[in-house]
Amino acid sequence: MKKYIFSALAVAAALPVAAQYNQSISVDGKYVPEVFRLDRINSFPKQVKFTLDNTPLSYDGKSVPAGFAPRLLPLPATGWRDSRDFSDSRGYLELGAGSWLNSTLSAGYRFIDSKSTTFGVRLQHNSTSLWKPEVSFWTNNKMYRYDESLGIYASHDFEEKGRLQGAIDWHIGNFNYYGFCPVWDDFTNIPMPDAPTQTLNDISARFTWQSPDKLDAVTWYAGAGVRYFGYRSMYSVLHMPTEELKLSRASGGRETDINIVGNVNFPTSSKSAIGIDVNADVLIYPHPELDGGYCPRQPDNYGMVTLTPYYSFSRNRLLVRVGADIDLAFNAGEEGDRYSFLHIAPDIKLDYLAGPVSFYLHALGGSRLNTLAANYERDYYQTPYIGNSRPVYTPLDGSLGVTFGPFSGFSAGADFAFRISRGEYLGGWYQQRINYYKYSAFGLPDFIFSENEKRFLTYNYNQDKTCNLHGFSIGARVSYDLGRIIKIEAKGNYQPQNGTKGYFNGYDRPRWTANISAETNPWSTLKFKLAYDYRGVRNIYTMANYNGGLISDADVLIGKRLPDITYLNFGASYGITSNFNVWVQADNILNRHDELLPGLPQQGVRIAAGFGVTF
Numbered sequence: 001m002k003k004y005i006f007s008a009l010a011v012a013a014a015l016p017v018a019a020q021y022n023q024s025i026s027v028d029g030k031y032v033p034e035v036f037r038l039d040r041i042n043s044f045p046k047q048v049k050f051t052l053d054n055t056p057l058s059y060d061g062k063s064v065p066a067g068f069a070p071r072l073l074p075l076p077a078t079g080w081r082d083s084r085d086f087s088d089s090r091g092y093l094e095l096g097a098g099s100w101l102n103s104t105l106s107a108g109y110r111f112i113d114s115k116s117t118t119f120g121v122r123l124q125h126n127s128t129s130l131w132k133p134e135v136s137f138w139t140n141n142k143m144y145r146y147d148e149s150l151g152i153y154a155s156h157d158f159e160e161k162g163r164l165q166g167a168i169d170w171h172i173g174n175f176n177y178y179g180f181c182p183v184w185d186d187f188t189n190i191p192m193p194d195a196p197t198q199t200l201n202d203i204s205a206r207f208t209w210q211s212p213d214k215l216d217a218v219t220w221y222a223g224a225g226v227r228y229f230g231y232r233s234m235y236s237v238l239h240m241p242t243e244e245l246k247l248s249r250a251s252g253g254r255e256t257d258i259n260i261v262g263n264v265n266f267p268t269s270s271k272s273a274i275g276i277d278v279n280a281d282v283l284i285y286p287h288p289e290l291d292g293g294y295c296p297r298q299p300d301n302y303g304m305v306t307l308t309p310y311y312s313f314s315r316n317r318l319l320v321r322v323g324a325d326i327d328l329a330f331n332a333g334e335e336g337d338r339y340s341f342l343h344i345a346p347d348i349k350l351d352y353l354a355g356p357v358s359f360y361l362h363a364l365g366g367s368r369l370n371t372l373a374a375n376y377e378r379d380y381y382q383t384p385y386i387g388n389s390r391p392v393y394t395p396l397d398g399s400l401g402v403t404f405g406p407f408s409g410f411s412a413g414a415d416f417a418f419r420i421s422r423g424e425y426l427g428g429w430y431q432q433r434i435n436y437y438k439y440s441a442f443g444l445p446d447f448i449f450s451e452n453e454k455r456f457l458t459y460n461y462n463q464d465k466t467c468n469l470h471g472f473s474i475g476a477r478v479s480y481d482l483g484r485i486i487k488i489e490a491k492g493n494y495q496p497q498n499g500t501k502g503y504f505n506g507y508d509r510p511r512w513t514a515n516i517s518a519e520t521n522p523w524s525t526l527k528f529k530l531a532y533d534y535r536g537v538r539n540i541y542t543m544a545n546y547n548g549g550l551i552s553d554a555d556v557l558i559g560k561r562l563p564d565i566t567y568l569n570f571g572a573s574y575g576i577t578s579n580f581n582v583w584v585q586a587d588n589i590l591n592r593h594d595e596l597l598p599g600l601p602q603q604g605v606r607i608a609a610g611f612g613v614t615f
Contacts, residue, residue, distance in 0.1 A: 089579070089614035090120075096583070098608025100131040100143075116157040124149040133601045134593075136181040141195040143178035143603075147171065166207035173200045177235075177381065179431045179599035196434065198252075198384065199232040202373065216270060221263040229373040230254030231384035235434050253298060253385030255372050256284040272313035279306040281369060283389065299389035302331040304367065308347055317354060323347035325366035333390035343367050343393050358403045367391040375427055378507060381600060383430040388464035393422040409481040417473040419503055423466040426542050428507030431599030465543040467557055471496060471503035484521035491515050497539060499557050507597060508562050511537035525575035531568075538562040540598060563594035584609040 091109040103125070110120035129144040148171070155165035180195035206225030213219060231252025258281070265275035282303040310323025325345040332339040345365025352359045368374075369391050375382050397419045405411030477491035492514040495503040502509055512534065519529035539559045568590050573583035584607075591604040 091615045092613065093615075094610065094612040096608050096610025098585075099606050100128055100603060102128045102606060102608060104610070112154075117155070119154040120152070122149075122151045122153075128603075131178075131603050133178055135179055135599075135601070139181050139195075141176065141178050141180055143176070145173070145175035147173045160212055162209055162211045164207070164209050166205070168205045169203070171200075171202040173202075174198070175380075177431055177434060179601060180434060181599075182435045196233070196235045200376075200384075201228065201230050202376075203228045216267050218267070219265045221261075223259075223261045225259045227257045227259070227373060228254070229257075229371070229376070231372075234384050253372050254286055255386070257371060257373065258282040258284070269313075271315065272311070274309075274311050276310070277306075277308040279308075280304070283369070283371065285386075285389075297387055299333075299386055300331055300335065302329070302333075302389055304329045304332060304369065304391065306366065310347060317352055319349070319351040319353070321347070321349045325364070327367040327391075327393075329367070329391065334388050337390070339367075339390045339393075345393075345395055345397075356405055356407060360399070360401050362397075362399045364397045365394045367393050370425060375425070379428050379430075379597060381431055381597070382427055383433070386464065388466075390423055390466070392424055392466075394420060395422070396420045406481070409483075410479070411481075412476070412478040414476045415474075417475070417503065419469075419471065419473075421469045421504055424469045424504055426465045426467060426507075428540055428597040429542055431597065435599050467500055467541065467543075469500055469502055469504055471501050473503040473505075484524070486518060486520045488518045489516070497537070499541065499559065506535075508535065508538040508540050510535040510565075525581075526572070527574075528570075528572045530570050533565070533567040533569075535565040538564060560598065562598070565594055565596070566590055566592055579614050580611065582609070582611045 090113055092107065094104070094106040097103040105125040106123065108120060108122035110118060112119035125148055127146045129142065131143045132141065133143060135141065149169065151167060151169035153167040155163060157163050174197070176195040176197045178195055204225065204227040206223060208221070208223035211220045231254070234250045234252045236248045260280045262278045263275060265273050267273045280303070284301050285298040305328045307326045308323050310321055312321040325347045327343040329339045329341055329343070346363045348363040350361045370386065370389055372386055399415055399417040401413060401415030403411070403413040473493055473495040475491065475493040477489070479489040481487045492512070494512060495505055497509040497511050505513065514534040515532070517529065517531040519527065521527050539561055541557055541559045543555050544558050545555050567588055569585070569587045570589060571583065571585035573581055575581040587606045588602070588604060593601050593604055595601050
């Protein structure tokens with residue numbers, strides 16, 4: 001098994017790196033799961049994420065399902081462009097602040113740092129508190145959001161017996177639904193309450209054991225972890241107010257995920273092996289306590305076991321892995337509509353390395369758990385409960401691609417992907433839901449519904465509604481690297497979207513996505529970077545029905561057009577010494593206030609500056 005060892009700690013000689021870490025870890029990856037996040041790109045505060053994105057690794061049969069982070073849990077970089085540099089320094093401190101009182105603070109220290117043992121702590125703070133969105137003349141809500149994270153990590157090599165590693169992380173978030181404006185502006189005599197507030201707690205612990213890598217020997221991996229993710233409150237509008245707005249408030253959703261992963265790999269020759277990956281999750285949901293009004297139903301406790309037997313081999317430049325993803329579900333989904341006990345999907349990868357040109361063909365699939373923690377990665381302001389725990393089933397997630405280079409600093413690649421998803425969730429509507437009476441008729445496409453039909457539609461903004469999707473994606477990337485002189489990278493995707501036809505790429509389902517960046521180092525201590533990000537032709541979907549109308553109880557999928565997201569960002573940093581640097585950044589230079597999701601406008605131009613120290 002090929003082992004990747006990362007030693008990381010924040011360094012301030014490049015762009016601001018707000019959440020570096022310093023540790024030595026072994027990462028064994030199966031493949032890269034896609035995480036679609038609609039958090040602000042390159043802004044304070046950043047969404048805190050307790051899992052490190054998997055690195056694409058050689059799948060020589062010793063891989064591990066990465067559904068619940070089978071390794072230490074570092075915090076992400078939150079500086080400009082989310083760049084992360086690595087340093088051998090044992091400690092770091094990074095501080096930055098800017099307009100609207102956006103601020104970030106990162107700190108960490110590795111107390112033990114030997115060849116066989118590491119032990120350290122890390123701290124992350126992100127906040128904003130002064131920006132006032134122009135939601136309504138009658139509201140005076142300011143966006144505030146505070147994210148605090150604290151973690152400890154450790155690892156130890158037991159000579160030839162293996163490596164033990166573990167981490168404990170706690171993230172607490174406190175924020176308000178700053179787009180709150182629930183009544184028509186015509187009702188000027190109605191008092192406007194402050195935006196509802198929310199608190200989330202995200203606590204995780206994981207311990208893993210990796211056997212030594214030995215040529216032509218049985219290797220294995222085992223890990224166990226637990227993660228608690230919960231919200232304080234769930235809000236819902238009770239009725240149209242006559243004197244004062246009434247909100248119901250129930251306990252928010254809370255879940256505990258107990259996870260066990262493992263892998264055993266048996267070499268059958270010097271170039272082939274058989275093995276099996278195992279991943280098991282048990283999800284526990286307490287019943288909420290009613291605090292007046294609407295009380296959402298929490299799902300039943302459930303579990304799922306995934307077995308992935310495989311055979312892998314290599315022949316000259318060809319790498320092959322042939323396996324199957326076998327999912328066994330227990331009690332998942334709503335009562336009377338349980339997720340089937342057995343689901344099977346392919347787990348096949350073929351890679352051909354022809355020198356500077358490479359080809360790959362992957363046919364994957366399987367079941368993806370629908371959890372509060374997973375949905376949080378897609379929408380920070382998600383509905384704070386889950387009514388349906390039914391997993392999302394993907395019978396096929398295929399991709400075909402080619403890469404070229406590098407040739408004298410130039411490299412390029414192209415890929416085609418096709419995916420079928422059964423039961424994809426329609427999230428991103430919670431702010432719209434608590435603004436129900438202001439936005440209940442949010443403008444349906446006239447070519448789909450007549451004005452007469454619209455009057456009978458009732459919209460469902462719950463996050464337990466799903467649809468089946470199928471669609472393709474075409475992507476390309478190109479880069480040119482002249483070292484310190486200039487580095488340019490551009491990548492883009494075309495993913496047609498139209499209701500149930502589409503390639504899921506976030507709740508906003510953009511048809512076009514693009515990222516272009518250029519950076520230069522005029523000299524070693526000075527760095528500039530310019531970046532452009534685009535998500536175009538965005539539509540978000542939900543379910544409605546004609547109750548009492550033209551077609552009784554007929555569910556229809558309806559969409560709302562969202563404005564394109566366009567970011568232009570610039571950053572610069574200067575290393576005064578090898579251990580001290582200063583930086584400045586300007587985000588959203590075009591001053592776009594478009595909605596990320598319904599009812600969630602974004603800040604305009606933001607200027608920030610800060611410094612970093614390593615020691």
